[in-house]
Amino acid sequence: MSKEQLIAVAKNNLAHAEAGTIAQTEAFLKVPAANYYCPERWQQEMNQIFKRVPLLLATTAELPNPGDYKALEAAGTPVLISRTSSGEVQAFYNMCSHRGAQIMPVGLGNTHRFTCPYHAWTYNLQGELTAIYANKDFGDLDKSCHSLTALPCLERAGLIWVTLNQNSTLPIETFLSGYDDLLAEFGFETWHHFKSQAVQGPNWKIAYDGYMDLYHLPILHKDTFGPDYPNRANYYNWGPHQRVAGPDPRLAEYKDLAPEDWPDQALTSGVWTIFPHISIASFDGGGRSIMLSQLFPGDTPGTSVTIQHYLMEYPPDEAQTQAALTQFEFLKYVVQEEDYATGLRQQKALESGGKPFVLFGKNEGGGHHFHHWVDLLLKTEDADLPALFDEHKTTFFSAKKQDQNHG
Secondary structure (H helix, E strand, O other), X not given: OHHHHXXXXXXXHHHHXXXXXXXXXXXXXXXXXXXXXXXXXXXXXXXXXXXXXXXXXXXXXXXXXXXXXXXEEEOOEEEEEEEOOOOOEEEEEXXXXXXXXXXXXXXXXXXXXXXXXXXXXXXXXXXXXXXXXXXXXXXXXXXXXXXXXXXXXXXXXXXXXXXXXXXXXXXHHHHHOOHHHHHHHHOHXXXXXXXXXXXXXXXXXXXXXXXXXXXXXXXXXXXXXXXHOOOOOEEEEEOOEEXXXXXXXXXXXXXOOOHHHXXXXXXXXOEEEEOOOEXXXXXXXXXXXXXXXXXXXXXXXXXXXXXXXXXEOOOOOHHHHHHHHHHHHHHHHHHHHHHHHHHHHHHHHHHOXXXXXXXXXXXXXXXXXXXXXXXXXXXXXXXXXXXXXXXXXXXXXXXXXXXXXXX
16 A cells, blocks of 8 residues: 555656646645744643654664664653564663663664663563662662653664653554655665764754755755755645655656556655654665765754764665765755854844744645644643544545644
8 A cells, every 4th residue: 555655656756747836735824923932832842742642762773683772862751672583673761770871872782681881770671670780789679660661662674662751641643644654665774884973963853844945956055065956845744744745747757657667766765754753755865875864953942952863774884875975964964054054044043033933834834744743743742643634544634624823
């Protein structure tokens, strides 16, 4: 079914290319400028979005083997993800049950156990407390009651989601809205993690707006890759998640093929966004590759940090390694010196109060849909989250009418 949907998307893009059209929204969208800098709004977004919905915190490529782990901070929360000896992925607060010290430093590694650096309390890969330093002196304690605190976690399509709320009532499968079935067509389960790097940016929504915006490509990126890409886009929605793809006449060569004969790269091109903080874009530096951008709000409303991960379909040889490095360094330059440099100046301008709102055109349906979901989540109570995602599970072809004003 997922491949059939991807072919339907491709054929729709081809039809638009042949007609010289794109899908448009019925109205413009005004988003209050204060939504990008108001401290109260930003705190709401942290609490109601980043600490309630599942976040894509790791890839299978980063933890391919039993004993592999990843420690990171996500939205101010220290997280520890591990692959057990049986191959299962689990996630925990990176916090010792004794006095709350962080157990593992930020980064990737492989281990048989987790030992707290403060008092040497030790846990197995399942998060169970197995040893207490100077146990007789400390006192008799039921270790089974003092495991690491687990977080909801799901590995699907070579990607790993974690919810930063141990009491969440929103199943990760429900949140994914069937989008994971399409992402599975990439085959990320067997891909290779090449390298990661960080880029500092503006408010997380300014950065995310750019993920879905092809309109700016030939202008802002005129001296880099902009001339090679279209400035028109169609948007396809599965719940809050969106695939962005431009009308492409080159798809005509595949339109009469049997489903099994369509090439994967033709079906997975474009930009795949995963709400609220992921962008996946395809490249070919060193062979078939993607850049997975992992966006997190910063410490203040006007900042963010993006972790860029370069994944490759196969481990590279020496020549491919150099090509991949060149591609990855180029992508960092484009994002840091063009996208985010512009975004940071935009941030400063918005904070001046010179304009009451920002405007999204009828050709910018991705922004309409994204801000619609931000507002929905800020208005929805915890208990109603599963119903919200069930209700909006699949819209597929977007271009739906949205309200003219958000906020």
